[in-house]
Amino acid sequence: MPPAQNSEPEHRAKVITFFQQKGGAGKSTCGINVAAVLGENNPPADPDDPDSPCPIVAAGIDLQGSLEKWARKVPSQRLPFDYVVTRGKLGELTDLVKDPAVRRIVVDTPGFADIDPEADLDAIDPLGKGPAAEAMREILDLTDLALVPIVPVETLTHDPAEYTVERLLRPRGIKFRMLINNWDSGTDRTKADLKEMQDWCTERGYPYMSQAIRRYKLHAKAPEKGLTVIQYPESGTALRAREDFYKLALAVEGLI
Ligand SMILES: Nc1ncnc2c1ncn2[C@@H]1O[C@H](COP(=O)(O)OP(=O)(O)O)[C@@H](O)[C@H]1O
Ligand SMILES: [Mg+2]
Secondary structure, eight states: OOOOOOSSOOOOOEEEEEOOSSTTSSHHHHHHHHHHHHHHHSOOSSTTOTTSOOSEEEEEOOTTOHHHHHHHHSOSSOOSSEEEEOTTOSSHHHHHTTOTTOOEEEEEOOOOOOOOTTOOTTSSOSOOSSHHHHHHHHHHHHOSEEEEEEOSSOGGGHHHHHHIIIIIIGGGTOOEEEEEOSBOTTTOTTOHHHHHHHHHHHHHTOOBOSSOOBOOHHHHHHHHHTOOGGGSOSSHHHHHHHHHHHHHHHHHHHHO
16 A cells, blocks of 8 residues: 555745845845735735734845845834845745745845855856855755846846856756846837847846836835835836836746
């Protein structure tokens, strides 16, 4: 007789992680806002009970805790997600994916400047040794979908994006999408810059999210105000800024 099988499949939250070697391309901005939109669609079981867990968790493995700083600024009203900051502590996220109350975990990662210059080109990754590298490896192992932000025209983000894909994601077979962020749709009326960025992805065989995230001052000012897109004050710009993240979150759900 075959061994008795547990009929309940083991619960596993899906993990969406933002990776990009270089800082400044939009990992934290996009991470927080994807989590906010998913959170709006997945409220806690009892929204009136502040202790009722949210099915969406935003997680930061960043030693600087930029997510925490942002979240602390949020006024008394509840954030649409729970958040955890591991500060490099291992095992927490591995446990969290098994938590039956959690459906999605959106992870913000730090850039990784401390790469091992000796790492072979065919090594599994160039992250080297140390607590930050181990924290990155833990989240790489857990990730269901990696998003790599890149900024049109800002070519300084392009090589590090390629490096991120070639040295971290592809060797591990992690599903990834490039995320075109901070696109200045106001000046790029003909969409030439956008097209150039998309072509850059296509030339390398990198699939990209069809929804680009446009550049808005609202996003740049959000961290100091502790706001996420779902809390932006009503205006035409806020609507457009939100629209980008609603579409992105929908597409992300279709990929995991
Ligand atoms: N779509 C956007 N529109 C306007 N400003 C943006 C946008 N995305 C990112 N920024 C700004 O760019 C800077 C870097 O973004 P951030 O999310 O902190 O990048 P990372 O986490 O990858 O270092 C921040 O000042 C942020 O407010
Ligand atoms: Mg960041």
